[in-house]
Amino acid sequence: MNGKRSLVFGALIGAILTAPLIAAMHLGRGWAGWPFAPFDSFDWLTRVLPGGLTSTGLELMLGLLRGLGVSVAENAKTAERLLAVATFLAAGAAAGAGWSLVLRTRAIPSNAVGGVLVAAFGAAATAAIRLALEPSSAPGAGELAWTAALFLAWGLTFVRVFRRLNPVGTPVVREEPEIRSVERIDRRQFIVRVGWAAASVTVVGAVVGEIASRARRGAERSLGSYPPLSGREREGYPRPHQNDPVTPAPGTRPEYTPLERHYRVFIRSEATVIDGARWRLPVTGLVDRPLSLTWEEIKGSYPARHHYVTLSCISNEIGGDLIGTTLWTGASLRDILASAGLQPSARYLEISSGDGYHETVDLDLIAQDPRIMLCYAWDGRDLTVDHGYPLRIWLPDRYGMKQPKWITGLVATDLHRKGYWVERGWDEDAQVRTVSVIDTIAVEDAFGEGGRTLVPVGGIAYSGDRGISRIEVRTDDGPWEEARIRSPLSPESWVIWRYDWPLREGRHTLFVRCFEGDGTPQIANRRPVYPSGATGIDSRRAGA
Secondary structure, three states, X not given: OOHHHHHHHHHHHHHHHHHHHHHHHHHHHHHHOOXXXXXXXXXXXXXXXXXXXXXXXXXXXXXXXXXXXXXXXXXXXXXXXXXXXXXHHHHHHHHHHHHHHHHHOOOOOOHHHHHHHHHHHHHHHHHHHHHHHOOOXXXXXXXXXXXXXXXXXXXXXXXXXXXXXXXXXXXXXXXXXXXXXXXXXXXXXXXXXXXXXXHHHHHHHHHHHHHHHHHHHHHHHOXXXXXXXXXXXXXXXXOOOOOOOOXXXXXXOOOOOOHHHOOOOOOOOOOOOOOOOOOOEEEEEOEOOOEEXXXXXXXXXXXXXXXXXXXXXXXXXXXXXXXXXXXXXXXXXXXXXHHHOEOOOXXXXXXXXXXXXXXXXXXXXXXXXXXXXEEEEEOOEEOOHHHOOOOEEEOOOEOHHHOOOOEEEEEEEOOOOOOOOOOOOOOOOOEOOOEEEEEEEOHHHXXXXXXXXXXXXXXXXXXXXXXXXXXXXXXXXXXXXXXXXXXXXXXXXXXXXXXXXXXXXXXXXXXXXXXEOOOXXXXXXXXXXXXXXXXXXXXXXXXX
């Protein structure tokens, strides 16, 4: 077999054998909770690549989901995980192609030596990536042994299969066409048998691993998860305006986002799981009294603050679903820092997270705004794993990139450090951009009034904590008409608006714009999400 064909066969064998390797790793993840190498390697890759390239890749993936018409909030993580698995599979194919070149040189004296070399490299690379992602979490002996055994099996099988297809040292003899044809058929049948065997192992490993993983994820997501508080228990909270005369147009997104539908964005392929029983929040650096607070101490030692908050991702397109509103509960960060006693030279607070995320907040901002909280509950119940258990921060009027989850440390310092996404080119301030969105043109819910047929049109408008004073709707090139605004849940939440549109024959385009509380109009120019958040006038077509 010539060199080019050896590369092709090597890549093919590598890909075939990597599929059951991934399934076996998935089994180890579900059975023992060990990290999943395809996810770890993908997460590591996104960190070491240039920030602009990572951001571009993220936007391409989100753009593809939007183009397919699927929910970004519900499917972005699934798409990312599929991409991680596909990348690992491609790496397996590349490794197979490279390994085929080594085997053709006869530098590997036996199958056993080849397998051991692959095992050593695979286990070492997996451990190195794990330590790069989580320096304080070295792989255990059991995990290392399991990983080495899997790569050993991959290496031994690859060498044996490749040498069966491409024997080294066999004299080259001119063959008749019939003999070459028989050899090709035999090789093809052998590859098919290997493929079927690999597929069988893959299916069994994936199914068993998924069953075990679901059971484990169910246990992890029960951390800090209790039934929501009843209405009676919420009497002390700011109340939604249930009796507001402005009712949302049918099809408008819920005013209060169900917790299971609230968007989730994080830098790892999976949510970070922290053992709340062992977790402590260290408050260190330029403080007089360093603290090490338990979750119960944060809840019990500081007055609870409650805010209905709208949170938006800086990657949210105009009209996207990476935005949601829920009730946040936590302790004032200013109170906690007062307990530690900030030194006069302290100017910034570095926040670190269990997933490797980090952000820096100006201490003057914290001193001026008592609303800034370390949040431990959403929707009247303790934070879930997906949303940052045991602790996350809330900074009013900022995008989600400034709001770290899974907080593991606070350090007061006199030096400014760029945050995780700021290092990758995103906006330093990340102040929320004012937007208004058309969610629905409910033609099927049209009604008659004053001799006209009116169609309910509605959506949301949001400007951080700056408020919304006016919302207007325009049909085609006509005049701007004022819409009605439903009272917001809080000064920090979005508003629901409604406009009853006089139905017209033909096809039309409706536009919406809004003004902040002080009358400042939203930015009309269309701008992409990178690097400071999307702007522009939203529109929607109506009519036949």
